[in-house]
Amino acid sequence: MQRPIWSGTISFGLVNVPVKLYNAVKKRTVSFHQLRAKDGCRIRLKKVCSADGTEVPPDSIVKGYEISPDRYVTVSAEELQTLYPQASRSIEIEDFVRLEEIDPLYFEQSYYLVPDKGAAKSYKLLMTAMRDAGRVAVARFVLRNKEYLAALRPAGQTLSLATMHFADEIIPQEELAGLPGEETTPTQRELAMAGQLIESLTAEFDPKKYRNEYYRRVMDLIERKAEGQKIVARPAAEEGAKVIDLMAALEASLAAVKKKPPVKERRKRASAR
Template sequence: MPRPIWSGSISFGLVNVPIKMYNTVKKKTISFNQLRKSDGCRIRLKKTCAIDGAEVPSDQIVKGYEVSPDRYVVVTQEDLDSLNPKASKTIEIEDFVLSEQINPIYYEQSYYLSPDKGAAKAYTLLLSAMKESKRIAIAKLIIRNKQHLTAIRPDGRALTLSIMHFADEIVSKDDIDDLPTDIQPEKRELNIAVQLVESLSADFDPTKYHDEYREKVIEMIEQKAEGQQIVNQPAAEQGAKVVDLMAALEASLAAIKKEPPTAKPRRKKARAQ
């Protein structure tokens, strides 16, 4: 059973909704330790001085911000603590906006919000109002002395909260080189490209996709642990360079049409939440 990682309340107007926050993701990563090749001895990293090579104990290490080459401003924990935002257990909603106005690039990490004891009615009211108005909430949240910009969204029976990037953290498209500006596709090419997209279209099923590399690494580790011989996989062939875009589109569409038909679920009309 998941445990809440934070508790507080959502505030909008004069209404407070006590909530609990849960992780939406349990990350699956593979961690490796560094070992000495000759005997498998665990390698430990030491913090040393770049000038004399001496090991430096933790109580002798301070934070420094480089202002010019090899010149630092020393910043103490007291300096940082004096600037910390005032601790708060309230998620203060500042605006309600249309979800399509937010580029997904702003979203960073998401959490579930559930009502705390006695807050189910107020929680359901907020959830229903956001669904009815087709709006999501933009709010500020302070966790571990850091202020976050967040978006609260209705998702079925639950509210979710997504940590967002601030605007000055987003790289502008104008800073990216070589983005096309005045190129227009030919009508015939566009028609075939649309047919190709439609032929490959399906309803999104997240369970269909897997981290194949992670699964192969786990399988390889298990085989090694059991003493099995590992056979290297042949390198994947590089795809041929596309010379004629039209020919490539037509060949792709023809290949799909030759595949045996598979039963696809009927699409349901999307209902606004």
């Protein structure tokens, strides 16, 4: 069973809903240790002084912010503690908005909110009212001494909470080089062909269809090596040729898609796996 990582209340107006916060995502990653190649000895990393190379114990290390080359302002742990946001056990709803108004760029980490003891009715009231209104809540809350902006929305039988980036953390598109200009406007024929290609690849979203193949391959490699199998490295895949004739590439893509079974049949095959 999952364990909550935080508990508090959702506050909107004068209504408080006690809730518990759970992780909604379990990352599928593979962690490797660094070993000495000749004997498998574990490598330990030490913190050393760049001036004399001596190892520095943890109690002699302070935080420093570089204001110019090799010039730092040091900040103590006590000084930082005075700047922490005021400890709170409340998710303060500030606004209700439409989900489509929030660019997915703003979303960061996902969690579940579950009602605490005795809060099931008020929890379901809020969830149902939000679903009926077609709104999500924008709120603030404090987790591990850091203030977060968050979006709350109905998700099946629960409310989900997604932490969000603040507006000044999103890089403006004006700072990007190489964006397409007027000279790259597609022709009507190109648009029609691209539209056909999109339509031929359109299907209902099924998250189970998309698997973390790299993770599966790495774990398979580890298991086979642990069993003593000898692994032969595959040659690197050749890079695809650059697209020179856009129309020819679109036509070839459509021809390839037409050879595939219909979307409904592909969906049945995927669900049967």
